Amino acid sequence: MNILHIAPSVRIGGVGSLLAGLLPRLDRERFRCEVLAEADPAGPGANRRALEAAGIPVRPIPPRVGNLRENLRAVDAALCAGSYDAVHLHLEEWSALYALLARRRGVPARIVHAHLAGVRLPFRFTARRLARPAALALLRGFMRREATHRAACSADAGRWLFGDAPFTTLPNAVDTARFGFSADVRRRTRAALGLGEAFTVGCAARFDQQKNLPFLLALFAELRRREPDALLLLAGDGEEGPALRAEAGRLGIAGAVRFLGAREDVPALLQAMDAFALPTRYEGFGIALLEAQAAGLPCFAPDGAVPREAxxxxxxxxxxxxxxxAGWAGEILAAKGLPRRCRAEEVEAAGCGAETAARRLEALYERCRAERGRGL
Incomplete structure (x- = not known):
């Protein structure tokens, strides 16, 4: 079965990390995958290398934002050039357009996969805030007609994108062997970062409006008033990077905040932290929270913005x-000194290990294959 995945990117985090964790674990005798994704300006990263090392081609396409026509042309050309039994679409409501292209090019199975829930835009995006409900309603209409299968990382994500239409829940998953706690890795990583004995809060996330990192800086400033030697590790990059650095300076905490950039050693960084805080505005599930839990970290996130399945x-x-x-700071400090141990087995037992997730994905593809045989 030939399957084409179309994703916003394969960068570290989110959909990129999910694909890199799952696709190499599929039975390649039965399922042959390819990936179309927007190119990473920084060049091929760890996820792309992992996919290609497993024999899964990753082909760049033009960015969708500001360049939709060229993006769609590139996808259409790939659909024409290939012979696909299914497309697996990871582009939220925009997946409707790609499902339409796939149907027109004769692809029988068209899977739309929801990865976000309750998307909230900040005040400065007023025009987009007003337009989004109408656009979402229009694209949902396309999806009802064009998608043959719907999948979601959580019940919240499925309801957000598909409304009352049925969908299959495929919880996010991580390679727990990479993220399980190691006291030795913790010692070495803390020494390399020069953390000493400081209580260290951390976050690994894109620097964009979704992750609400200005609030993380504000709560860390409150925490420093009670724990003056505390440090904050921020692993990631994005459009809000310069503003976040300026805000750290304004709050008087610049010397205590380590901006680490986009990192490929996130498993080791998690070992070095004492708490993980993600004050996100919305998530479909939150892969970073799975990774941090596997590493044995106390984690903090907003109820309602993160589904309880996480x-x-x-x-x-x-x-x-x-x-x-101040309330967040108090909650995080209450976790100081908690004994640390590996929680990878608990993540696995919850069905969020990569091998278990790969078997669920294979079952979905087998269902697509069977239904195609009945004239899908």
Missing amino acids: AVTGLLRLLPPGLSA
């Missing part, structure tokens, strides 16, 4: 919506 261990604390920065 709490696969007792380590994830979902804090009340609207809790102040």
